[in-house]
């Protein structure tokens with residue numbers, strides 16, 4: 001697993017070590033999880049990709065260069081990430097409803113039950129499930145098939161609310177991502193593609209765990225889910241040119257720079273680091289901010305409060321903040337609370353990476369309808385560049 005403070009160098013080393021397996025071997029073996037002690041058939045790059053220490057485009061292009069058409073499956077999987085992200089950005093109600101459930105009386109009473117406690121402590125007696133609960137907590141990672149089966153057993157066999165399972169994942173996954181996580185749990189529940197649920201089976205778990213597990217007593221029928229109104233579709237903000245006046249570059253765990261912040265022709269007078277989230281993400285944010293500040297010859301001011309942010313802006317002599325687009329989720333919610341403080345507005349300018357500007361609006365329906373956009377993404381000349389030139 002990644003070191004305490006994941007770095008781009010570590011992620012790139014992991015990518016180059018994995019690359020020989022990103023072609024036909026990935027297509028054939030990716031669903032088999034030999035366990036955390038083994039090298040495995042997947043990249044385990046998600047914690048680096050989640051925080052944009054490495055861009056999705058870098059993974060996809062490296063795989064295409066190494067394997068040509070045989071990299072299609074790997075590139076598809078990489079693009080699931082942008083698909084989920086775009087889908088949620090256009091349906092913010094799915095996120096707000098999920099958050100509202102977590103603070104409801106019903107959620108509180110379920111958390112107090114023995115069944116919930118047994119599930120999160122890995123004491124259900126269900127083979128595989130209990131091991132995965134503890135693997136998630138100790139390593140911060142689960143293989144995709146383990147995530148699917150765990151979520152299925154959680155809601156369909158144990159009959160626990162999907163939202164509490166999603167929250168358990170988000171708390172422990174090092175790649176915890178509001179879009180991929182919430183929407184994958186909804187997909188297992190049958191809420192993403194109506195009527196299509198994911199039911200874990202003994203045989204599939206035995207095969208996908210390379211024979212390590214053979215759980216019995218799994219549900220043969222899906223748990224009923226409460227019907228919900230369709231989420232209204234919101235328009236994505238149109239990307240706008242970055243301001244040419246002096247700004248402070250704000251680095252957040254949502255984008256740690258991937259292959260650069262492309263600051264040429266901009267007037268950046270300082271760097272502010274919003275050090276929030278898990279300890280590893282906060283440390284990586286501080287480190288990424290240091291790197292970019294060194295490159296442009298300025299200072300870094302870390303902040304977690306309005307007062308520290310105000311101090312940084314005063315020190316740098318401007319009130320304009322420039323950052324990579326902040327998607328829906330915990331970082332955005334935390335920052336909005338600081339910016340909305342009644343000490344006066346702080347203008348925030350968000351830049352959209354070209355990869356996101358093309359990928360997100362295409363996530364209108366299912367992934368099948370989305371697939372044609374993958375060719376456009378792969379053809380972009382500067383996918384990590386920002387869509388902010390006039």
Ligand SMILES: Cc1cc2nc3c(=O)[nH]c(=O)nc-3n(C[C@H](O)[C@H](O)[C@H](O)COP(=O)(O)OP(=O)(O)OC[C@H]3O[C@@H](n4cnc5c(N)ncnc54)[C@H](O)[C@@H]3O)c2cc1C
Pocket residue numbers: 030042043044045046047049050077078079080081084142143144145147148151169170173175176177178180181182184185188
């Ligand atoms: C219930 C559930 C919850 C999930 N929660 C998260 C989450 O919080 N954060 C997260 O990044 N992924 C999540 N996923 C998707 C997927 O399980 C992980 O991205 C993947 O297991 C990461 O391991 P890897 O880096 O070895 O993937 P690889 O197979 O090596 O894939 C390469 C990269 O492609 C992306 N990717 C691959 N598969 C998916 C997918 N199905 N959806 C989205 N992106 C994908 C990831 O960025 C990954 O690093 C979830 C899946 C399920 C079923």
